[in-house]
Amino acid sequence: MSARAPEHRLWSAHRDLIETAVRTDLTHPFRSGQPHFPGFGDERRETVFSLEGGDGFTVHRYTLVGQWGTHVDPPSHFVAGARTLDRIPVEEMILPLVVLDVADRVRTDPDTTPTLDDVRSWERRNGRVPAGSFVALRTGWSRRWPDPVAMTNRDEDGVSHTPGWSAEVLRYLFEEVDATAIGHEQSDTDPGIAGSAGDCALEAYVLGRDRWQIELMTNLDRLPEAGALIVATWPRPLGGSGFPARAFALHHP
Incomplete structure (x- = not known):
């Protein structure tokens, strides 16, 4: 009679998940034609081999900038000599996921940024923001994707009105909580008014602290504000300063 097979803990955990x-x-x-920074060219996609054309397989050639669509910004995006994509370890790619929700205020004020009161309120309900977590700012802005006019939301003077992070919240997350990374639905860390003035101080702060971020996230409204995990992945170009990312959350219904 054969011995009972051992229980593999990770396989068991995967089955439970x-x-x-x-x-x-x-x-x-x-895709081509999606919203992007004006200084970037559009995506180009060429068919190199095609099943429809009689080839034995289909292959596309993609030409695009690293900061394209939902993407990861490593520290080297803003800081010379800082960590590049290939130097971010896989240990940082599975993290507790905190969702900080300001979407209700954004509906009436597109220039909304989170406050320490928002964080304290979250902590009263859920306990302290975990060290090593990924903190996502839910603004509802992803509903505007992929309309470039709606995403930038410029007034008659050309000033963009989009939500963003605040210095006080970022300082708390990185200097007191020791969060690993942040993410957001809009295209920039800084609110649109600041970006229109050429002010990227908040993104410079995040990357300058050797942290990374994911921009242009979506579906944050489907997540609980606490208790989920994020799995964030991307290719590993040597010396890479940014790349489209694939991120997903694991959470209870």
Whole structure:
């Protein structure tokens, strides 16, 4: 009679996750014509081989900038000599996921930024923001994707009105909590008014502290504000300063 097979703990954990957890994609599919920074060219996609054309397989050639669609910004995006994509370890790619929600205020004030009161309120309900966590700012802005006019939301003077982070909240997350990374639905860390004035101080602060971020996230409204995990992945170009990312959340219904 054969001995009973050993229980593999990770396989058991995976089975439990599959049976009990919801998996929510936090990534926009990217394509030509989507919103992008004006200084970037549009994506070009060429068919190199095609099943329809009689080839034995289909292959596309993609030409795009690293900061394209839902993407990761490593520290080297703003800081010379800082960590590049290939130097961010896999240990930082599975993290507790905190969702800081200011979407209700954004509906009436697109220039909304989070406050320490928002964080304290979250902590009263859920306990202290975990060290090593990924903190996502939910603004509802992803509903505007992929309309470039709606995403930038410029007034008659050309000033962009979009939500963003605040210095006080970022300082708390990185200097007191020791969060690992942040993410947001809009295209920039800094609110649109600041970006229109050429002010990227908040993004410079995040990357200058050797942290990374994911921009242009989606589906944050489907997540609980606490208790989820994020799995954030991307290719590993040597010396890479940014790349489209694939991120998803694991959470209970």
